[in-house]
Amino acid sequence: MSARRLAAVLALLELIVAAYLEIERARGRSVACPIGGGGCEAVQHSRYSKLAGVPLPLLGLAGAAAMFATTLLADPRARTVAFVLAVTGALFSLYLAGLQAFEIHAYCAWCLSSAVIWLALAATTGTAWLRAADEE
Amino acid sequence: MGKARRTRQTREQERRKARTRRTLIATGAAVVVVIALIAVQQLTSGGSSRPDPAKLSGVADVQAEFDGLTEKAGTVGPASAKVTIVEYGDLRCPICKQFDNDVIPRVISDFVRTGKAKLEYKTWPILGPNSVTAAQAAYAARRQNALWRYAALTYLNQGDENDTWFTTAIARSLAAGVGLNIAQFDKDRTSSAATAAISQVTAEATKLALPGTPSIRIAGPSGTTNVDATYDAIKAGVEKAGGTAG
Numbered sequence: 001m002s003a004r005r006l007a008a009v010l011a012l013l014e015l016i017v018a019a020y021l022e023i024e025r026a027r028g029r030s031v032a033c034p035i036g037g038g039g040c041e042a043v044q045h046s047r048y049s050k051l052a053g054v055p056l057p058l059l060g061l062a063g064a065a066a067m068f069a070t071t072l073l074a075d076p077r078a079r080t081v082a083f084v085l086a087v088t089g090a091l092f093s094l095y096l097a098g099l100q101a102f103e104i105h106a107y108c109a110w111c112l113s114s115a116v117i118w119l120a121l122a123a124t125t126g127t128a129w130l131r132a133a134d135e136e
Numbered sequence: 137m138g139k140a141r142r143t144r145q146t147r148e149q150e151r152r153k154a155r156t157r158r159t160l161i162a163t164g165a166a167v168v169v170v171i172a173l174i175a176v177q178q179l180t181s182g183g184s185s186r187p188d189p190a191k192l193s194g195v196a197d198v199q200a201e202f203d204g205l206t207e208k209a210g211t212v213g214p215a216s217a218k219v220t221i222v223e224y225g226d227l228r229c230p231i232c233k234q235f236d237n238d239v240i241p242r243v244i245s246d247f248v249r250t251g252k253a254k255l256e257y258k259t260w261p262i263l264g265p266n267s268v269t270a271a272q273a274a275y276a277a278r279r280q281n282a283l284w285r286y287a288a289l290t291y292l293n294q295g296d297e298n299d300t301w302f303t304t305a306i307a308r309s310l311a312a313g314v315g316l317n318i319a320q321f322d323k324d325r326t327s328s329a330a331t332a333a334i335s336q337v338t339a340e341a342t343k344l345a346l347p348g349t350p351s352i353r354i355a356g357p358s359g360t361t362n363v364d365a366t367y368d369a370i371k372a373g374v375e376k377a378g379g380t381a382g
Contacts, residue, residue, distance in 0.1 A: 032347075041229075041348060042263060046298050051177045080162060087166035092173055104298055129162075133155055 003128035004071055007082065007121055011068035014089075014117045018064045021057035021110055031110055039106035046104045048096075056096070060114060063089050067121060079129045086125040089118035187293040187301060189309035194292035198285050198314065201241060205248065207281040212244075213254030219356035219378045221253050221370060224260040224341050225287065226349040227270040228302060233291040235350045235365050240288075242367050253354075253374050257283050258337045262349055266300045271334045273307040276324035277316060285314040 024031045025044065033040035043049070049056055067089065070082035093115035100107050205212045211220070221243065225232040240255075247253040259274040261267035270290065277286030289310050295301030311321045324330060341351070350365045356377025363373040 042297060047181045047296055048177065050180070051173065052180045084162050084166050084169075087163055088169045088173075091166060091170040095170065095174055126159075130155065130159070133158060134151070 003124045003131065004074075004079070007086070007124040007128060008068065008071035010117055010121045010124060011064055011071050014114060014121070015061070015064040015068055017110060017114050017117065018057055018060035021114075022055070022061045025055055025057050031108075033109065039100075040108040040110060042106035043100055043104055043108035043111060046099075046106075048099050048103065071125070076132060079125070079132055083122075083125045083129040086118065086121040090115070090122040093118045187295050187306055189303075189305040192289065192293050192309055192313050194289060195313045197292065198288045201244065201288060202285050205244070205284075207284055209256075210258065210278045210283045211254050211256040212284050213248040214251050215254070217248075217251055217254040219247075219253040219354060219374050220256055221247070221374065222256045222258060222353045222355065223365075224258050224337070224346055224349055224351040224353075226260060226262050226267050227274060227287060227290045228261075228263050228267045228294065228297050229349045230294070230297055231365075232350045233294045236288060236291040239365065239367050239370070243370055246371070247374055252378065253356075255284070257287055258340075259283075259287075259334065260337050260341045260346075260349055260351075261334060263297055266302050268334060269307070270302040272325045272330040273302070273311070273321075275330040275333050276321045277311065277314070279324045280316050280320065282314045282316055286310060286316070289313050 021031060021044075031040045031044060051059055063085065067082065067085050070078045070085060093111075097112060097115050100111065202212065208215070223235075223240075225236075243253075243255065248255050257274075257278075259271040261271040274283055274286060274290075277283045290302075293306070293310065295306075307325065308318055308321070311318055344353070344362075346362070352363050352365050352370060352373070354361055354363055354370070354373035354377045356374075356379070358377050358379040361373055361376065363369040
């Protein structure tokens with residue numbers, strides 16, 4: 001599987017996670033929290049769950065959709081955008097994981113898996129981008 | 137031969153340099169965007185909000201909401217009502233607050249005041265040790281037949297759920313706000329019976345596999361069902377449990 005195709009699969013996975021979180025948020029429900037002992041609710045309703053009034057799951061959904069779209073294009077500029085987007089997502093997810101650990105003192109397994117996916121996306125899009133740059 | 141190798145080496149070096157530069161620019165762009173996102177989030181997430189025990193709000197609203205209703209064993213409404221609406225709530229949970237503000241007043245006026253149903257509150261602390269502290273206070277309020285009013289006033293003054301805002305000062309101030317006997321309240325709050333009552337509700341909620349707070353169960357002659365914490369779902373549930381649906 002090419003790095004770009006792997007990135008597309010990861011982006012789709014992230015899209016599913018973000019969509020689930022956003023749907024449950026929009027319906028006013030708490031997400032299922034199989035691991036972490038109810039930490040999801042604390043994270044979901046913490047004061048860090050929004051960015052300038054925009055719920056983070058919605059932002060994640062937009063990011064994952066943009067990510068998925070860029071992985072579908074073979075264009076070199078799309079590859080650059082994909083890499084920048086993935087690194088942004090990965091760094092921001094790490095910051096959110098830090099908030100869970102040091103500010104909220106509760107973990108949300110969904111948010112942490114999202115962080116792992118973004119890190120994997122940064123690695124795969126980075127590989128695809130550098131490989132393409134070498135071939136030019 | 138040597139010249140060609142040097143040229144190849146130079147070209148390879150240049151390519152490597154360009155590659156490093158590009159990576160740095162792209163990563164740098166991402167870092168700048170993330171710093172901006174973090175800054176915006178930190179600025180807009182606001183400071184922690186803690187209620188001030190000296191400045192409670194909504195004391196009169198709570199009085200009006202439950203005016204004329206009597207409470208017994210955590211239940212408001214006529215004892216003769218065939219249907220019982222049970223809420224499993226956590227006083228520190230923000231969705232419970234929202235539910236108490238938006239749905240409960242309509243439930244009281246449409247079902248409790250009309251004699252169709254009675255309303256029971258069970259304190260199920262799911263948000264950590266500070267929620268247990270709040271549940272102990274709720275138990276003490278229940279002992280003085282003022283659990284619903286105490287819960288309503290707590291929700292109106294709820295602090296940030298990441299904060300340990302449910303302090304003894306707040307617990308007492310809320311108790312005074314609904315007119316409780318403070319000495320008795322303190323005695324009940326710290327009693328082993330309070331802990332036992334909380335464990336019992338927690339065990340019950342776990343056995344019923346309730347998904348979280350608020351969870352609503354409606355019991356009546358036609359059986360018991362779990363319903364969503366919305367007005368429409370409760371309305372349908374009351375009709376079904378009372379055997380008056382369709």
